[in-house]
Amino acid sequence: MSSLLYRFGRTTALHPWRTLVGWLIVAACVFAAGSAFGGTTQDDWNVPGAESQRGIDLLRDHLPDAGNASANIVVHDDTAIPASILASLGERLQDVAHASSVSPPRISEDGRTAVLHLAYDTEVTHPDLMGDVDPLDEAVESTRDAGYQVELGGDQPSTASAPIEGYGELIGVGAALLILLIAFGSAVVAGLPVLVAVSGLAVGSAGVTLLAATMDVSTSAPMVATMVGLGVGIDYALLLVSRHAEFLAQGHPVEEAAGRSLATAGKSVVFASLTVLISLLGLGLAGLPTFSTFGWATAISVVAVMLTAMTLVPVLCRFAGRKVLARGLRRGAVRTERPLTARWAERVTRRPLLWALAGTTIMIALAAPVLDMRTWPQDDGNQTTEVTTRRAYDLTADAFGPGATGPITVVVDHAKVPAAEVADVRAALASHDDLVAVSPATTSPDGAVSVLTAEPAFGPADERTSGLVEDLRADLPAGVEVTGQTPLFADIAEMLSHRLWVVIAFVVAVSVLLLMLVFRSIVIPLKAAVMNLLSIGAAYGVMTAVFQWGWGAGLLGIDHAAPVSSWVPILIFAILFGLSMDYEVFLLSRIREKWLDTGDATGSVVHGLSASGKVITAAAAIMVVVFLGFATEGDLVVKMLGLGMATAVFLDATIVRMILVPATMTLLGKWNWWLPGWLDRALPQVDVEGDERALEPTR
Known part of the structure; x- marks a missing residue:
């Protein structure tokens, strides 16, 4: 090549x-x-394989207004809201594109807060709905002009609540x-x-x-x-x-x-x-x-x-x-003058054990909070108060209780559960300690399913939610599906927490094999994988401390603690492991080039860091700033991605590449490049450093 x-x-x-x-x-x-x-x-x-998806599919098959996009229009005032205001608002909402039905307003006990539920006739991912909240804003404009606070919640407004500004x-x-x-x-x-x-x-x-x-x-x-x-x-x-x-x-x-x-x-x-x-x-x-x-x-x-x-x-x-x-x-x-990276490499290689222990201690300390990390797909309650969906969430929770922001839908499939047993299902739900309200059952026009709505005693992001969903599924008979956004989020959190280890195992195994083939070593790839996992673990730890514990969250414009988004750990791992291997290849290519030329283990480390250190540092600094730029966006998930990746790249380019790699390679010496003869013969020959002596002469 x-x-x-x-x-x-x-x-x-x-x-x-x-x-x-x-x-x-x-x-x-x-x-x-x-x-x-x-x-x-x-x-x-859609989430194939999730238990909640079965219930959503049943709703879509038998109830046109259910299982599709929805919006909650929350109206609030300091005094009781006149019924005429809500009636005219409901009429305008019925004219919104793709509106299927508008429920009668749910009014709080003091009459100062009302929620109108708008059901659409298509999924939230439809191009006409995804990210476009203008039709709703136009429908509520006159109500706002009349002096009432109107906030938009639900899955459809959530798609446009925190747009990426670029x-x-x-x-x-x-x-x-x-x-x-x-x-x-x-x-x-x-x-x-x-x-x-x-x-x-x-x-x-x-x-x-x-x-x-x-x-x-x-x-x-x-x-x-x-x-x-x-x-x-x-x-x-x-x-x-x-x-x-x-x-x-x-x-x-x-x-x-x-x-x-x-x-x-x-x-x-x-x-x-x-x-x-x-x-x-x-x-x-x-x-x-x-x-x-x-x-x-x-x-x-x-x-x-x-x-x-x-x-x-x-x-x-x-x-x-x-x-x-x-x-x-x-x-x-x-x-x-000798490059700063060369002088730094000499300092590290003079006392490699001390530097290796210091670097490892720092990385483990930063990664420690990951032991307390809790993941949950981000809902409206975890966004900043600057967006309407969060304000709608807070108004609803204050007026009707936290469970009203994440109700649970129970679908009874009459192909498996007779209609006569629906009352027993409702009684079982009503007796559950963590549920504060259960609606009467509604039967689909074709009589195929009955639907009940239950409100938990706590919000959807509460750490008790997953256990509640599990308990309900265990207590209810087969043919009764526990679904809705909150159970779906619980399923996603559970699925991704298990799948993370599958992704890690695959990516690490294949990457180790590729590095083994490139650098003709067993130690180098395994050490690279461990160090990359340390960087990512430290990034997880920092995210947990900032977002879940709230340490310094105000610097990112976050006014409350929140669990780490379930979407983030897998995405960060897949991106960062590859980027970390980038720097590993850049650095080790220069080290191996010198090792093959001189056979000097320590000298090759100093040479490699001297030759590539400035490039890696500059490249990493750019990455850090790019990722921190994304951390300034309004969406909480994007903030997590930006901060997590910036942290991992920074640590990878400083603690790992400038301390742990030279220190451990100095300690291991020639064993860095050990490869059993039989494995060396079995692996294809790949010369990644591109020996200059093999090139054509200058013409």
């Missing part, structure tokens, strides 16, 4: 205009295909330019990786639209794909540019430097992207369609930015010439 990449990089640099035109043609074809044949994002919130991308691009300019002292090195990453991301976005034509792609998937694609795109381009600059500084011509940078750093980029893809595709094992689309969409973005970097970096470096070097090097100055 080294010789192939060498020829490709050298050819693109020798013929930059042809290459650029070719890339533009390919990009234009992708854009044209996306425009002509691409689809639009479409969420699929600050993360803007903050990330601006920070990347500043960080690279400071780190490398060259405007070209600062701007080139960002330009390449954004170009690749644009192509990847067009690819995601083509994916949307073949499957339901979550509306949140492009955001995750952008978050990851922008970060890894800058990383890959930066690695290539920095290696190109090294070869230029050694006196190689521009086209030769381009070929050699692709043959060495380019191969690291290829294998690093493979580790990211393995992690992302592991999301398919989570058992939810939404996660699968996250994986596929992000994988398309990663492939797009990787191919764009491999193609455009040699071209743009040819155009830039020696401007990729810092100003002093362009003037012929010779750098005499």
Whole structure:
């Protein structure tokens, strides 16, 4: 592969205009295909295999108004609300697009709060409903103008309550330019990786639209794909540019430097992207369609930015010439001061045991709160009070009790339970201590099912909710389904907590096998997996402390403690494990290159950290700022993703790469590279570091 990449990089640099035109043609074809044949994002919130899904399907089959999207319109005033106000509001709500029915208002005992329930005739993921709350706002406008407080709750308004503003991308691009300019002292090195990453991301976005034509792609998937694609795109381009600059500084011509940078750093980029893809595709094992689309969409973005970097970096470096070097090097100055990373590596390798213990202690201490982590899919009660859905939640809880914000729907299937036994089912529900109210049964028009609604004594995110759902299912006879949003959330939390370990096992096993093949070692891959798990565990711990315990939550604009979203741990693991392996490949490629050349275990660690430390640090700093940019968004789940990933990348680039890796590799010495002979013969030979001696001579 080294010789192939060498020829490709050298050819693109020798013929930059042809290459650029070719890339533009390919990009234009992708854009044209996306425009002509691409689809639009479409969420699929069904949960195959969940017990609640059976009840939802029964409702959809037999009660047109049930099992679909809904909205709760909460009206509040300091005095009793006149019936005429609620009646006129109900008439306007009936005219909302896709409205199927509007229930009579539920009025609090003091008459100051009323809730009208609007049932739609289609699922909440329908394009006409998803993320569009304008029809409801128009319907309630005159009520608000009359001086009444009107807030919107329920699953349909929740899809638009905290829209993504796009600050993360803007903050990330601006920070990347500043960080690279400071780190490398060259405007070209600062701007080139960002330009390449954004170009690749644009192509990847067009690819995601083509994916949307073949499957339901979550509306949140492009955001995750952008978050990851922008970060890894800058990383890959930066690695290539920095290696190109090294070869230029050694006196190689521009086209030769381009070929050699692709043959060495380019191969690291290829294998690093493979580790990211393995992690992302592991999301398919989570058992939810939404996660699968996250994986596929992000994988398309990663492939797009990787191919764009491999193609455009040699071209743009040819155009830039020696401007990729810092100003002093362009003037012929010779750098005499040893890099800071080299001096740091020597300090760590002099007392490796002490540094290893210190680094491990810090990581374990940060990860400790994970033992108390509780997951729950985020509901309206966990959002900030700045959004209408949270205010609707609070008004409802204050007026009718916390259980009114998350009622439980009980569906009796008369194919299994006779209609005469519905009264017994209601009596069993009414006798339950954790239920404060049970509605009379309603039978479907076709007589196939009966439906009851029960209100718990506590809110849906309460830690007792999962136990309540389990108890109800155990007490009620077969053929009675416990469903609704709250039981569905309980099922999702349970499912993802178990599936997390399946995803971890798959991603770790395949990644270890790939690293074993690349670095010809058993110790290196296992150590890399343990350290990556430490980084992710520490990120989980920080999320638990901030969001669940409330430590410093106010700095993120959060006014209350909340459990960690069930969606976040698996998504963070899949993304971060791949990104951490990126840095592992970048660093270990340079270490192994020196090890094969000298056989000096400690010296190769110092050399590898010295050669790649600045690139890894700059790349990680960009990632941290990109992810923290997403932590400024209004949605709580996006905040968790942003903070969790920023924490993990920061710790990975500092504690892990700068302390634990050099310390443990120094302690292990030559055992780092131990591989049994029989396994060495069985594994295919892959030369990831791209030995420069195997390259063609300079012409």
